[in-house]
Amino acid sequence: MKNVIEQSATSGDQLPEVHVDRLEAVAQGKDVPAEVHPQVLEEKPVLEIEDFNLWYGMKQALHNVTMPITHSKVTALIGPSGCGKSTLLRSVNRMNDLVQNVKIKGTMLLNGDSIYDPRRDVIDLRKRMGMVFQKPNPFPMSIFENVVYALRIDGERNRGILEEVCEVSLRGAALWDEVKDRLQDSALGLSGGQQQR
Incomplete structure (x- = not known):
């Protein structure tokens, strides 16, 4: 183990800070504040x-x-x-x-x-607490408005930001090339597979 630590340290990698006393305390079932030991949060x-x-x-x-x-x-x-x-x-x-x-x-x-x-x-x-529905449920509005709906609710009005988020989101869903020329069309006109993505 020591060799691994030395190799990582010499290669310029940043090593995580480890508090052995805290790890031993957790292993013994002792209370360790969550802000000090993030694994407690997982439990x-x-x-x-x-x-x-x-x-x-x-x-x-x-x-x-x-x-x-x-x-x-x-x-x-x-x-x-x-x-x-x-x-x-x-x-x-x-x-x-x-x-x-x-x-x-x-x-x-x-x-x-x-x-x-x-x-x-x-x-x-x-x-x-998001939810992905069994069946796609686009809102009865344009593809663009469906994608940026949450941003609008959050108060975003900057058209440039909305357009950028729309493109990034649709690219992430592998839809951009399919719908980039019809963003103002109704999302209800998308195929079932496209709606799900």
Whole structure:
């Protein structure tokens, strides 16, 4: 190990600072403040769902859901059609707020703060808790406006910035060459595969 460290140090690479005493403390199960030891953050759930229930009118769609979602881990929701997977995801970013006669009971905490706190900025929450839908759902507006929609909500009005972000985003989705000459056409006219990208 010493040779590896010496080789890296002589090759000009920047070595990460390691505090052996802190690593030993974690290995022994001792408390180490998260701001000092970032691995502690990975162990604590970022999203905690406890005894969460949801009703659409009189029909209960979610029953006592309890699950932690931890940092830097992949979590899969698997189940048959109609079992509540999408309902749970919509609950996490509060998309169910837009549905009439929805009632919830239970707890959802994001980094220790309630997602359903009345003081919570729902737009900010949705920026942090994105959702990719099973079926593409473009807004009934132009391709350009669909791509820059979030920036407009955030207050961006500079046309140059909007155009640059649109191009970079569409290139990232491998769509730019296909749609660059029809950015003002309705996004609803894109193929299903294009809409998904």
